[in-house]
Amino acid sequence: MSEVKTREIPGRVKTLKNIQSEVASINKVALSVDCVIFGFDENKLKVLLIRSDLKDFACKWSLLGDLVKPDEGLDDAAYRILKERTGLNDLYLEQVHTFGEVSRHPAGRVVTVAYCSLINIQHHKLKILDNELHWHDSDIVNDLAFDHQRIFEASYGWLQKRVQEHPLGFSLLPSKFSLRELQNLYESILNIKLDRRNFRKKFFAMDFLVDIGEEEKNVPHRPGRLYKFDYEKYEKRKKKWTGIDF
Amino acid sequence: MSEVKTREIPGRVKTLKNIQSEVASINKVALSVDCVIFGFDENKLKVLLIRSDLKDFACKWSLLGDLVKPDEGLDDAAYRILKERTGLNDLYLEQVHTFGEVSRHPAGRVVTVAYCSLINIQHHKLKILDNELHWHDSDIVNDLAFDHQRIFEASYGWLQKRVQEHPLGFSLLPSKFSLRELQNLYESILNIKLDRRNFRKKFFAMDFLVDIGEEEKNVPHRPGRLYKFDYEKYEKRKKKWTGIDF
DNA sequence: ATCCAATAGTGTTTATTTTACACAACGAAA
DNA sequence: TTTCGTTGTGTAAAATAAACACTATTGGAT
Secondary structure: OOOOOOEOEOOOOEOHHHHHHHHHHHOOOEEEEEEEEEEEEOOEEEEEEEEOOEHHHOOOEEOEEEEOOOOOOHHHHHHHHHHHHHOOOOOEEEEEEEEOOOOOOOOOOEEEEEEEEEOOHHHHHHHHOOOOEEEEEHHHOOOOOOOHHHHHHHHHHHHHHHOOOOHHHHHHOOOOEEHHHHHHHHHHHHOOOOOHHHHHHHHHHHOOEEEEEEEOOOOOOOOOEEEEEOHHHHHHHOOOOOOOOO | OOOOOOOOOOOOOEOHHHHHHHHHHHOOOEEEEEEEEEEEEOOEEEEEEEEOOEHHHOOOEEOEEEEOOOOOOHHHHHHHHHHHHHOOOOOEEEEEEEEOOOOOOOOOOEEEEEEEEEOOHHHHHHHHOOOOEEEEEHHHOOOOOOOHHHHHHHHHHHHHHHOOOOHHHHHHOOOOEEHHHHHHHHHHHHOOOOOHHHHHHHHHHHOOEEEEEEEOOOOOOOOOEEEEEOHHHHHHHOOOOOOOOO
16 A cells, blocks of 8 residues: 555556566467468469478368567568468558467467468469468368368458458459459459449449550450559548448 | 478478477467457547556556466457456457567567457446546547557547447447437547438338337436347348448 | 427438349450 | 350449438426
8 A cells, every 4th residue: 555556456556577577477378370361263262271280280271370489570470471481572461360269279378360361373373382382262161270260261251341341352363354353353252243234333433443455365255354453543532431331 | 400390391290299399489479468448428439548557657548458368368368357347247349459569568579469348338337436447538548558559549440440330339328328329429439420310210220229118317308219229130130241342 | 487498300302322134346266 | 157255335223322401399597
């Protein structure tokens, strides 16, 4: 009850030292990052998986993850993993959720932060000859190692929602794409059919697709025009507020 | 360079033991949970803050947080904190984001998971006589301890978005409320004005408000009818898909 | 008792957005 | 030159959202 402001308990005030030792003593948690890397190929949404490097999970596939280094930010760790796996730096990356159940990992307490990344498979094909890595059709992913199935499902749900409110989808496409490819992308992510004319109307109305004056090549039918996504234009025109709706 | 885990190189497979020691050695990260507890009172959105218990941040306010225990899940930790502060168990709680910059905490590496909770201040008033705790108007929160300002802002942004797509808002109101209160709630969270007639039409159309046949008491004007939120009805009728819109 | 202040409660019209839907043009391949 | 598969395009109907004003009811003041 001595000096200062306590909340109902004397001695509530801590010094940095107090906390440092508290941190040190409670310090039994390891932190990892798992990346759910989506791609799009053959009109299908794909996810990049690696064979588990843990004997206990032999033959199972898992997400790309690693422990976070002591001097490494979470986002940095995620970018590092992406870089290691795909060789690229400037990727779309977003944190999705953190999974922290006590016994989610057999090696002890490991809390993992899930990140999603969307990449254009064509550009990154080269880097993943490694046969431990494989692009799986996202609709038949199952039985992953650890709790990665759950993480994957949360991430897929996140993607389905996010792709409708933000133009992430373009990261999955080549920089030049036809509207058909764009529509296929949405249809396969959302697992629905969309009306072609309305789809076009909608995207043209959003006014960030730029007709680059080229056409598809080597298609066995009438080629479609190619467009690119103009992020600047998007930024200018994007909506602020959508309205209560549930 | 010795033995272990490299990828794409023979010997990539690890045993549980390998990982355990790896986990133990990298184990320099502490984990905490910070709860952003929103309330609604006097037609204003409030957030519950506590005076920092760290001398270095004397006089600053901070979110309600604590270290996660080694045998405690993240969600459990968040519920524990809520319980400690409000005395209640069955609250709305949702994980928002994890903040893991290396030097966000002066005591060392502490990664924190932010949770948001929405509570009805009336019901919980009793528990927080503690004068270290205070309900702040959410629109004038500033200069919090640590990086809590940033966490708060992310949480507030989350709330503004989330409240439009999910009926969380009702958790902030008494179980019986008038439509005016509901509208005030949305107006103050979103910081906009809404048309009263359209607002009513919209919520009645959603068909989960039940007229309980009572009226407001002690208001210095014509009393409004009171309603309750029927979660069951909501569950049945909720929309699946809103549409691409950005 | 009357009046005033404040808010509740209510519908219609217009504008906007979304949906449904069909056909001609084009290129490739046979 | 015909066939196949796909592109590219517009309109009408339906649904949703936005704008907008008056009467009713209560409490409080006079």
